[in-house]
Amino acid sequence: MMITLFQPLILACGVSCRTYLRMEDMEVEVAPVSSEASVIFSLTLLSSVSSQPVSESEDPVAAAASPAGEAEADEGEGETCSICFEPWTMAGDHRLAALRCGHLFGFICISRWLTGGGSKCPQCNKPAKRGHIIFLYARKLKALDNAEEVRLKSRLELEQGSRRMEQLEVAQCRQQMQLMTDENSMGSKNPILKMWKAQAAFGSSQGASLSSSQRQDSSSGGHYVFSKAVLVSQTGGSRVLSYCEPLGCLLASQPSPQATLVPGFGVKKISTATLKPSQYVPIHSKQIRGLAFSQHQDSLLLSAALDNTIKLTSLMTNTVVQAYNTGRPVWSCCWCHDNNNYIYAGLANGSVLVYDTRDTSTYVQELAPLRSSCPVVSLSYIPRAASSMFPCGGLIAGSLEGGCFWEHVEGTTYTPHILPLESGNCTDIQVEPDSRHCLVTYRPGRANPSLRCVLMELSRTPQTDSRQPPVCSCSPVQTFTAGSSCKLLTKNAVFKRPAGEGATLVCAGDEATNSTMVWDAGTGALLQKMPADLPVLDICPFEVNQSSFLASLTEKMLKVYKWE
Known part of the structure; x- marks a missing residue:
């Protein structure tokens, strides 16, 4: 048709x-x-x-x-x-x-x-x-092409599986490293095994270098060996660390382990004899930012916190014996080592308040900031000494804008001296009173992409004219560099080398590698790099029974190393 x-x-x-x-x-x-x-x-x-x-x-x-x-x-x-x-x-x-x-x-x-x-x-x-x-109820029907979505989901599952395998391998490597460190520690404590290892090392591997956690200068004659790790806070929140010599215990700040019953923050005692935590002492209602002891060996702990208070706590009775309301959050604190009746509080507005422990009403002096109103992140008192270079005593206050030395003239009279430090990147200043040095920490910036610890020598110009007062200043001696990350205000340390006959060690936490780094201040050589579980927040050297130790604190763990 x-x-x-x-x-x-x-x-x-x-x-x-x-x-x-x-x-x-x-x-x-x-x-x-x-x-x-x-x-x-x-x-x-x-x-x-x-x-x-x-x-x-x-x-x-x-x-x-x-x-x-x-x-x-x-x-x-x-x-x-x-x-x-x-x-x-x-x-x-x-x-x-x-x-x-x-x-x-x-x-x-x-x-x-x-x-x-x-x-x-x-x-x-x-x-x-x-x-x-x-x-059917639809305005328009179209088939959605989800082939790309299915392909991406498949790739995501493969990547997640690969990442889990890598994390498992990292955990196994860390466990093996910890076991090897423990074995080395046990071997160093056994004289016979130590001698046998030394003979074997001399005969078979004379030129073998030490591992990254055991590197040291050939002329040093000692290094730190891992002793024990102590869990301070299961949930984190630890911040600062200090050592009480009369009681033989370390004190680490932490939030209350029983926050529902006893809210707030306090310190946990850790015995240096057994390296075990003993008890928790509640002190503040907000985070603790500073801990300090006087040189009177009276077991009085000075603490500063963000709850606008500084407090004196007797560790003999675990009770607060004196509290001062500063009116602003306190970022740091220290004692006056020339007169233990005075204590200092570094505030969030850049001021430093001077308190007399004999006067329980209010502060006796306010040291106002000369530049900006950045928080005082560190306070260190350097006592007077018979030194031709730097005989005066006073307070070194550090903030992000730099540092200021408040020369303690007499009583409550202080003379400020602006230190020639870099502005905008200073995160911590610590002092070594015997050698009259201070350690200044700078976070990474545009000009310097790495964390830097600069050892400064304090000096004072002689007074040649009665009309021109002497000037206190500092000059760099040695610079130590670490990783490229510094998000936390880590407290570092500068101290005498154990049995070092005047040598000095510099110790700093490296956020980039989660480790504690130890340098020789004289040569600038990196001696050791000791791993940690999290970024190191505070470092505290101490001595017990003529043995030297080093403690490093993260927000959860405390690690103790012994000098051998």
């Missing part, structure tokens, strides 16, 4: 009919279709064709084959009925409906198709009946 007028009908039914087309005579073989359906489709499509004439200049084949035509066809697949090629609606007779097989149609079209004699889906020829029609 030759078709011309009913060609749209055949195109409409082509999805469900067996058709054979030849370009020469357009011969079509069509399966029987009900008369009612044929009339419906013919009228619909004929009206569509008559209302939209095609211009002679347009090529329908080229238009359909063009990318724009393909895009429009793809776009229309999600919006039109496959029977009448008209958009379906959200309401009315031509609302969106579907069969059980999942194909979409206008309700009136598929309903008439099935009631007019059709018993199969026009799309896939699966059996269907009118009771299978269900309504």
Whole structure:
């Protein structure tokens, strides 16, 4: 049968009919279709064709084959009925409906198709009946291409598995390193084993170098050996560390272990004889930022906290015996080693308050900042000494803007001297009173990308003119560099080398590697690099029974090393 007028009908039914087309005579073989359906489709499509004439200049084949035509066809697949090629609606007779097989149609079209004699889906020829029609509620349907999402999820799972394996390997390596350190410590305590190891090392590996945690100068004659690790706070929060010589115990600040019953902050005692924590002493309501002892050996602990107070606590009775309200958060504190009746509090506004322990009412002097109002992050008192270079005593106050030496003239009279330090990066200043040196720590900056500890020599110009007062200053002697990270205000240390005949050691925490670094102040050589679990916050050297130790504190753990 030759078709011309009913060609749209055949195109409409082509999805469900067996058709054979030849370009020469357009011969079509069509399966029987009900008369009612044929009339419906013919009228619909004929009206569509008559209302939209095609211009002679347009090529329908080229238009359909063009990318724009393909895009429009793809776009229309999600919006039109496959029977009448008209958009379906959200309401009315031509609302969106579907069969059980999942194909979409206008309700009136598929309903008439099935009631007019059709018993199969026009799309896939699966059996269907009118009771299978269900309504759908959607403005537009499109299949979401989630192949990229599935691929990325698969890669994420692989990366997470690889990371877990790497973390497990790191944990195993740390455990092996700790075991080796413990074995070395045990071997050093056993004289016979120590001698055997020394002979074996001399015979087989004379030129072997020490590991990173045991490096030392050949002429030093000693190094620190790991002794024990003590858990201070399970939840973290430890900050500062100090040593009480009369009681033979270390004190580490921490939040209350029973916060619901006894809220606040205090210190935990750690016996240096057994290296075990003994008891917790509650002191402040907010975080403790400074701990200090006097030279009177009276077991009185001076503490500074962010609760606007400094307090004196008797460690004999574990009770607070005196409290001073400073009116502002306190960042640091120290004793006056020329007169133990005076104590100092470094405030958040840059001022230093001087208190007399014999006067319980208020402070006796306020040392106002000469430059900016940055918090006083460190306070150290250097006593008077018979030194030609620096005989005077006084208070060294450090802040982010630099340092100031408050010369203690007499009583409550102080003369300020601005120290020539870098501005904006100073995080800590510690003193070594015997050698009249101070250690200044600078955090990384644009000019210097690494943490630097600069050893400074304090000096005082002689007074040649009565009208010109002497000037106290400092000059750099040695610089020590560490990692490129310094987010915490770590307290470092400078102290005499054990049995070193005047030599000095510099010790600092390195956040980049979570370790404690020890340098020789004279040569600038790195002697040791001792690993830690977290960034080191405070370092405290101490002596017990003529043996020298070094303690390093993180927010959870305390590690003790013995000099051998």
